[in-house]
Amino acid sequence: MPYPKGHKIKVRGKIVESAARAFRTNGIQVVSVPFIMKGAGLTHGGFYSHFDNKEQLVAEACEYAISDTIGLLQKVADQEEQEPKINTVIDYYLSPYHRDKTEMSCIFPALSGEISRSSDEIRQVFTNELERMIAFISNLADMDVSKSRALFSTLVGSLVLARSVNDPELSDSFLAAGRQQAKEVVRSN
Template structure:
């Protein structure tokens, strides 16, 4: 039976979506192609009609998951005053519900350790999406130079994602909740200190210019 181009595109998208959930739940090597196709309601034999290799599916599934995170952050930012956008993103990220939902959560805490061992092609694709995440977060840090905002975005993401990993390791009790809280405070306090430092430096620069 021949299917339309639209049908094939819809099927392809369904496989990627299902795979992105299962890979985050089970890990990049915790589930095989046959199981991924079964989750999508298809046979193993149909896999190569959509993907050249398992690696190709993994790359698309990672990209889909990371795009979803960026879209969620962008929507959260658009609904929040600019000076509170980063806090809104951090607060929505470091939550018990995100901690407990691996399959629909951020791909980086779930899969980054495995990605580091993947092929250069997979790591390159992952790094490109990570770059988009960094730029997205940097855009939510106003009133500081772009280079400073980018540096803070990197530190913020590293803290957020490391916090989520530790919180998941700790389970779902008081220790885990405390880790989430400590991570939120660490990110927001660091950014606040950076903004204060930038404001102070700008004031000194203006004062020096006035004296001359």
């Protein structure tokens, strides 16, 4: 019996979503194709009917994860009545919740170090997605690209450090300091 129309696209989407979750939590290198496929509720044998290789999946998972993050941050901003809405995004991005929910959080803090050692193709996708995130922040904050890069660098760096330490108080202090500095960038706009 043949699969219903759109089945292959739906399955591919499940694989990409599983990969994005796994990469956000564990990085790229340590996550195997069987692990990703299991997370999608599939056997690893079907992987190559959807992707040429893991690198192709990494590229699509990065694109998916950034679209997911931008959508989430836009939803956070849309719930805020006060201006500037970017402050709500800053508070969410540098919250204990976002720090701790790695499987659904922003992929940039999780993968930036690893991506720097990846292929040119993966780095190009990551670069394109980073520019898309910067454009989102620039539009939301109504600031130029240079300041938006500084703002996003503060967010990512603060989150990386907050996740890196094993002292909860120190971790929270990185989040608080990052929120304060990020809002200073917004105020100086």
